[in-house]
Amino acid sequence: MLAILLLPFAGPILYYLFGVNRRKFKFFRLKQTEKRKLFDEKYKDLSEQANRKEPEQVKVAKLAKLIESSTFLTPYDGNKVTVLNGGAETFESIFEALQKAQKFIHLQYYIFSEGELTERFFELFKKKIAEGVEVRLIYDSFGSYSFRGKFKKKFQEIGVQVYPMMPIRFGNLLFTLNYRNHRKILIMDGHVGFTGGVNVSDKYIKPISDLGIWEDLHVKIEGPAVNSLHRIFMKDYHFASDEDLLMSKTYFPDVEPRGSHIVQIAAAGPDSKQPAIMQQYIAMVNSAEKYICIANPYFIPGTSILQALIIAALSGIEVRLLVPEKSDSRMAKFSMFSRFEQLLEVGVKIHLRPDFSHSKMIIVDGEIASVGSGNFDYRSFEHNFETNALLYDGELTEQIKAEFDRICSNCNRLDYKTFKNRPLWQRFMEGMAKFFSPLL
Helix, strand or coil, rough: CCHHCCCCEEEEEEEEHHHHCCCCHHHHHHHHHHEEEEEEEHHHCCCCCEEEEECCCCHHHHHHHHHHHHHHHCCCEEEEEEEECCHHHHHHHHHHHHCCCCCCCEEEECCCCHHHHHHHHHHHHHHHHHHCCCCEEEEEEECCCCCHHHHHHHHHHHEEEEEEEECCCHHHHHHHCCCCCCCEEECCCEEEEEEECCCCCCCCCCCCCCCCCCCCCEEEECCHHHHHHHHHHHHHHHHHHHHCCCCCCCCCCCCCCCCEEEEEEEEECCCCCCHHHHHHHHHHHHHHEEEEECCCCCCCCHHHHHHHHHHHHHCEEEEEEEEEEECCCCCHHHHEEEEEEEEHHHCEEEEEEEEECCEEEEEEECCCCEECCCCCCCCHHHEEEEEEEEEEHHHHHHHHHHHHHHHCCEEEEECCHHHHHHHHHHHHHHHHHHHHHCCC
16 A cells, blocks of 8 residues: 555556465466466375374374375375585585486576586586486576576586476566575485575575675485475476476385484475465474474564464573574565564574574474475465475484574574664664565
């Protein structure tokens, strides 16, 4: 309404682009969206494995059932999960795994940008394709804006099958500009998979901006749960390419157990009937009995999650929030800070890390951890296609929490009284940014 009143000509156009919740209206009526829904119904049993696991703990079982009901993705036992801290460690593990690929390499990224990393991918793809390995890549046309023209063509010329998700064109601009594929998934031969928050960008391996090297969290999964990750990729690839060739045992092999970790994949997008990522976070917060640890670069929660955290803190549960002091978006930073006074007042501990971290993680009671692409903001809950890996394992969870504690010990912790007396100009900027939170 404010946009329409202040900008009589541009306001209605901006509202039509960003103000209408197409997740509930037009987006659901698109032919392509209907195709995605039919995919779920047709292939809902495709990823069923013998290692499906019904969790024994009540809080884990309830969360697992919620995710399964919303996404058709079940928890699986028999996985080996490796937690990867930072871009250097993540890409070292990725390239090591890619070298061993024998049949196919499937990957999708929000950002696949020109630089040292993409050159390494190019050289490795060229070698693997010469060995007979199939390579398929889908990318977000907004996040990967530099992946076009000659840069994109050289990947196609060596045999990489490349497709954009929801390409930005004049005919579909109104329906796709505000909806992005924010996932980061990589799969080799159906046995090894990677997911988390790390994009293919040199900012993760060298300082190319004032923010320095970006920190992030990723996981390597070996075992039956890779099929769930692959199912998500297949659906997006089908949506982007209109190919139906991948729905076979060739790409969904029977996967032998590789370890003892229980893993469940959660995925959601603007075409989902339920906002599964938001529901996952609320359910995790509500299940906590001892503590909640959250690390996120864009902590801009809506009323439901904000109230859940307040209730948890008032109930005596330790709630700790780790966010970067610096940000790649001033608007997002001010919007994030606009929530802090309310949280600090009820006892939430907020730590500001001096470097920039892109990690999206939540831990509850040392029993459940979530690592993935989903932020605590409107965009991840309503507008983006996201993927999280839920780890139902005490050892893994404690490993992630130990790193969380180490970082917090070297961070500046906000004081409620000091923060309450912040400058008036900062309050004003926070208020303005909060108004635009649904667009961030």
